[in-house]
Amino acid sequence: MKKLLKKYENKQPEIVFHWKDQETEAEGWTVINSLRGGAAGGGTRMRKGLDMNEVLSLAKTMEVKFTVSGPAIGGAKSGINFDPNDPRKAEVLKRWYKAVSPLLKSYYGTGGDLNVDEIHEVIPMTEDCGVWHPQEGVFNGHFKPTEAEKINRIGQLRFGVIKVIEDIEYSPDLSKKFTVADMLTGYGVAEAVKHYYNIYGGSIKGKRAIVQGFGNVGAASAYYLTQLGAKVVGIIDRNGGLINEAGFTPKEMKTLFLEKNGNQLYAEHLIPFDEINEKIWSLPAEIFVPAAASRLVTQEQVEKMAASGLEVISPGANVPFADKEIFFGPIMEFADKQV
Numbered sequence: 001m002k003k004l005l006k007k008y009e010n011k012q013p014e015i016v017f018h019w020k021d022q023e024t025e026a027e028g029w030t031v032i033n034s035l036r037g038g039a040a041g042g043g044t045r046m047r048k049g050l051d052m053n054e055v056l057s058l059a060k061t062m063e064v065k066f067t068v069s070g071p072a073i074g075g076a077k078s079g080i081n082f083d084p085n086d087p088r089k090a091e092v093l094k095r096w097y098k099a100v101s102p103l104l105k106s107y108y109g110t111g112g113d114l115n116v117d118e119i120h121e122v123i124p125m126t127e128d129c130g131v132w133h134p135q136e137g138v139f140n141g142h143f144k145p146t147e148a149e150k151i152n153r154i155g156q157l158r159f160g161v162i163k164v165i166e167d168i169e170y171s172p173d174l175s176k177k178f179t180v181a182d183m184l185t186g187y188g189v190a191e192a193v194k195h196y197y198n199i200y201g202g203s204i205k206g207k208r209a210i211v212q213g214f215g216n217v218g219a220a221s222a223y224y225l226t227q228l229g230a231k232v233v234g235i236i237d238r239n240g241g242l243i244n245e246a247g248f249t250p251k252e253m254k255t256l257f258l259e260k261n262g263n264q265l266y267a268e269h270l271i272p273f274d275e276i277n278e279k280i281w282s283l284p285a286e287i288f289v290p291a292a293a294s295r296l297v298t299q300e301q302v303e304k305m306a307a308s309g310l311e312v313i314s315p316g317a318n319v320p321f322a323d324k325e326i327f328f329g330p331i332m333e334f335a336d337k338q339v
């Protein structure tokens with residue numbers, strides 16, 4: 001299997017679209033690993049320091065995901081090297097989507113990802129470029145629908161993805177009108193942990209969890225894990241973190257979720273990043289959710305968590321480990337042997 005993965009990893013992608021913004025220092029790439037089935041899919045992310053190799057590795061990971069879960073299409077990803085906190089972010093994104101819109105009309109489908117919001121940025125900005133929906137390219141390239149079928153299916157997508165959650169069991173606050181897109185990935189991360197214990201024995205209730213990242217995915221994961229009875233004992237985000245060895249109560253976690261600053265953790269007594277980064281990895285915990293940027297988790301961190309009782313890792317990040325390899329690098333392989 002490793003030989004096949006290495007061959008797949010080293011194969012050149014079918015399409016690389018490279019963009020240089022004419023008004024700022026922003027630079028972006030869409031990497032389409034293959035047009036298997038006539039189309040490819042993968043979200044759009046933005047962070048300072050991103051490069052083409054990061055986008056390529058995520059595109060290859062997306063293709064593996066589609067192979068497992070469907071539809072039978074190729075993997076892709078878009079990434080923009082730009083500071084998401086820069087006030088020019090919206091204008092950069094608008095110019096990006098204008099440049100990439102021919103791909104989105106033909107054979108590429110996208111969505112939100114790190115520092116790019118699907119509901120408030122991707123959907124309205126692509127609509128302004130004449131794209132009916134960010135997944136229009138997948139419909140055209142893979143499903144090859146008639147015009148009537150296309151209108152019907154895109155209508156269903158528009159309704160489903162931005163549907164407001166109306167059941168209090170799945171929403172931290174119905175009045176805030178959280179959507180399916182806001183919560184779905186984090187829900188899946190938490191449900192994966194629940195099913196791990198259902199299949200392999202034990203119960204999620206009372207299990208302690210460490211969550212890395214508190215954006216859409218990390219915050220929703222922490223919220224749903226708490227709802228399932230797990231105890232989130234530590235949260236680490238790029239601006240600091242929190243530790244509560246007794247576990248945050250459902251009420252406390254709801255407050256943290258509702259008071260986050262955009263996609264960042266906010267609390268009055270936030271522990272500075274350097275301090276929490278020293279402490280959190282040695283906390284006794286059975287569950288680890290890496291849900292921040294790619295390639296952050298080091299072998300030393302895995303070793304500390306394994307020594308403190310780690311049982312399961314449920315990643316919200318596509319490529320959580322700090323390996324240069326896309327698949328089965330030494331840190332990933334080490335983690336796989338430990339938990």
